[in-house]
Amino acid sequence: MIKVKIYELDKHRNETTFRPYLAARDVLKEVGIEITEGDSYDFAWIGQASISNKLLPLNESVEMGVRFCKSVGGDIMLFDGQDSHSLIGTYEVYERLQVLSSLRCTLLLKNTLLKSMEMYKIPTVNGRWYWGDGDYSIPQIDAFSDGIVLSGTNWLSTFRANFMKNLFHLPKFSKVHDVCALFGYPASVGYEHGLAHHQHYDLHRAPCIEILEGLKNIDVQMLQGGQRIPLDEYYRIMAMSKIVVSPLGYGEMTPRDLEAIGMGAVVIKPTLDHLRSEPWIYDEGSVYIGCRHDYSDLEEKIDFVLSNFENLRDEMYEYTVRKYQYQYGDVTRMPVYLHNLFTEKLKGIITHED
Numbered sequence: 001m002i003k004v005k006i007y008e009l010d011k012h013r014n015e016t017t018f019r020p021y022l023a024a025r026d027v028l029k030e031v032g033i034e035i036t037e038g039d040s041y042d043f044a045w046i047g048q049a050s051i052s053n054k055l056l057p058l059n060e061s062v063e064m065g066v067r068f069c070k071s072v073g074g075d076i077m078l079f080d081g082q083d084s085h086s087l088i089g090t091y092e093v094y095e096r097l098q099v100l101s102s103l104r105c106t107l108l109l110k111n112t113l114l115k116s117m118e119m120y121k122i123p124t125v126n127g128r129w130y131w132g133d134g135d136y137s138i139p140q141i142d143a144f145s146d147g148i149v150l151s152g153t154n155w156l157s158t159f160r161a162n163f164m165k166n167l168f169h170l171p172k173f174s175k176v177h178d179v180c181a182l183f184g185y186p187a188s189v190g191y192e193h194g195l196a197h198h199q200h201y202d203l204h205r206a207p208c209i210e211i212l213e214g215l216k217n218i219d220v221q222m223l224q225g226g227q228r229i230p231l232d233e234y235y236r237i238m239a240m241s242k243i244v245v246s247p248l249g250y251g252e253m254t255p256r257d258l259e260a261i262g263m264g265a266v267v268i269k270p271t272l273d274h275l276r277s278e279p280w281i282y283d284e285g286s287v288y289i290g291c292r293h294d295y296s297d298l299e300e301k302i303d304f305v306l307s308n309f310e311n312l313r314d315e316m317y318e319y320t321v322r323k324y325q326y327q328y329g330d331v332t333r334m335p336v337y338l339h340n341l342f343t344e345k346l347k348g349i350i351t352h353e354d
Contacts, residue, residue: 003034003041004340007072008048008254014047016083017111020157021045027331031339042077045053045108047254051078052089056191065093070102070334078108083155085112085275086127087120087191088136095126095144109151109343110251112277117145119274126192129274130248130293131200149345150278152337156328158277172264172313178306179220180241180265182210184249186226197250205247207264207295212245215299221268239263242309243302246288247295253277257288261320266305266312268298276335279327286319 006018023030025035053067059068069076076097080090090108097105099219114120116130119256120141141148173348187198212220221237223229239246244260246269253275271290272282284290291301305312325332 001032001034002346003036003044004043004045005038005041006045006047007048012049013081014049015186016158017047017049017079017153018045020153024331024335027335028338031332031335033335033338033342041069042075044072044074046072046076046077046078048080048082049089050095051309054089054192055285056193058089058092061089061109061193062092062096066096067095068168069093069105070100073103073104075104077106078177079109079151081151081153081210082109082111083111083249083253083340084128085114085252086136086264086279087138091138091141091144091148095140097146100265106147109150110216111154111157112251112275113148113150115274115276117141117148125200128198128200128250130252130270147345149341150276152278152334152341154277154279155251156255156281157259157334158255158276172239175242175264175309176219177221177237177241178218179212179215179243179245179302179334180238180260181208181220181222181245182229182237183247184223184228185209187249201249205249208247208298211298215250216300216303235263238265240314241265243268243305245269245298249292253282257322258324260352261287261317262315264317266316267310268301268305270295279333281320281321281323283319286316287323288316303341 009018021035030034037328046069050068053061053064056064078090078094080087087110094105094108097103119129120138123134123137123269125131125136127136157340185202187201189196190198212222221241242265244265244267246254246257246260247268248270252272257269260267265289269288270293271284273284281287289301289305291298
């Protein structure tokens with residue numbers, strides 16, 4: 001039996017990161033992983049909110065994270081549950097901990113990763129592949145990549161399971177709009193380790209906005225000046241639209257995609273062929289229609305969907321329901337994945353004995 005203790009569960013997004021594990025607590029125990037609140041445990045589980053502060057320069061954030069881990073001591077695992085595949089701010093802490101003799105950091109568990117660890121060596125904007133050329137890279141990642149692994153959860157794992165179950169049984173809605181594009185633009189001002197990241201958020205979405213605004217004879221529902229609308233109005237428009245355009249933001253995977261599909265829409269979003277995660281449902285052409293990251297073929301994709309809407313909707317809806325239920329509906333999937341991961345990665349590490 002491996003006993004683990006979660007630290008600072010109530011801090012910022014740590015709760016979201018660890019929510020799927022807590023929901024599967026009983027099943028985890030059945031496969032030999034017990035979450036405890038006591039002081040007797042084998043590994044401390046530490047989330048990104050405890051070791052990374054995006055309001056600080058990167059070096060100061062890393063120093064803060066290392067200090068926190070030292071205060072915990074012992075054997076630890078780091079969890080990065082942020083919505084992006086970027087490792088900025090958490091990798092640096094993980095790397096620093098490898099040379100400390102006072103504790104042992106065995107794994108950095110991440111909810112999404114780039115398809116190849118080699119891709120992290122290429123300089124991008126704060127490690128986000130889809131934001132293009134930038135100043136952040138991890139050229140030395142090979143030395144530590146064996147301990148950087150998928151966590152067995154992602155943002156879709158945190159979705160409201162009961163709502164999702166009901167959503168996939170909703171009747172087909174009357175489709176009076178062609179395209180729903182109720183996504184934020186421009187973004188509010190925000191910084192990440194000194195970089196004004198809202199600019200890059202907007203640069204990625206700007207071509208999408210320009211193309212949508214130029215469409216002729218197509219009913220496109222968009223926000224006015226980026227101003228949010230009431231949630232019930234948002235869902236009403238989404239449910240009455242044939243297509244939901246879902247651009248990338250600070251991350252790639254979003255529950256909005258499942259909501260749209262469950263309401264009988266076809267999702268168009270930039271391809272996710274650079275990404276890997278566990279579980280995974282984003283099969284291009286079956287769950288969503290992929291467009292180029294610069295949106296240069298977006299109009300073509302919209303025309304294709306509108307010309308084949310009913311067939312695409314029915315086929316993609318049925319496929320997504322089956323895929324989602326298989327990947328996320330089985331409560332044993334994540335615990336078994338974690339058990340197998342620990343069996344492989346923690347060989348020779350003594351664990352708690354009852």
